[in-house]
Amino acid sequence: GDSVTQMEGPVTLSEEAFLTINCTYTATGYPSLFWYVQYPGEGLQLLLKATKADDKGSNKGFEATYRKETTSFHLEKGSVQVSDSAVYFCALSDRDTNAGKSTFGDGTTLTVKP
C-alpha cells in the first residue's frame, strides 16, 4: 500500500537558518503530494501541494519539488522564523482519489529559536 516516510525530528534551528525536511513516498500510481503544517492546538493547514512530476509547490517562502525519479518531496525554506515552529506533515493521495483519502507521514517537529 501507499506510504510516506519523513525525516525524524525534532529539528531545532536558529532564526534565518535554512530548512530542509526530507520526505519520500511509496505509491502504486501517480499520487498528488502535499505538505501540511500543524500549529499547537490547531488543526492541519495545507502548506503547499504538487500534482505531477517536476511540479514545484510553494507558499509562505516554503518550497517542495515533486521528484518522481527519487520518489521524494522535500520541504525547504531559505530563512526560517520563530513563527515557523510547528509540526510538518508530508502526505500523498492517489491519482484516482481526492485529497480526502490522504496517507500521511508521522510528522516532523520544527522549533526555531531566536
Place this chain on the structure above:
Amino acid sequence: ETGVTQSPTHLIKTRGQQVTLRCSSQSGHNTVSWYQQALGQGPQFIFQYYREEENGRGNFPPRFSGLQFPNYSSELNVNALELDDSALYLCASSLAGGRETQYFGPGTRLLVL
C-alpha cells in the same frame, strides 16, 4: 466564510463505552473525511462521506461508523471503546473531485481509560 468546527474539544470515556464526535463542514463543502491521529503519529484515514454516502474507508473496524447529514455536518461514532482509541480525531471538509484541498478542524481529543 466559516471554517471547520468540531465538538467537543476534549472527551474522557471508559473502555467499552460509546462515543459520538461531531463536525461542521466549511460552507459549501459536500465531502467530509475523518482521521485518527495517535500521539506522535500522522493522521490515519478512517472514512470519507460524500453527499451522505460512505465513499471510502481505511483500515478501521466496523465499530467505527459515521453519518453525514443533508447540511453536510457529520458524526463519527465509535462503539465498544478500547484503550488504543485514545487519540486526536480530525475531520476535514472539501469539495468532491480530484486533489481538492482539505480544510481541517481543530480536532477532538479522546481519552479512553
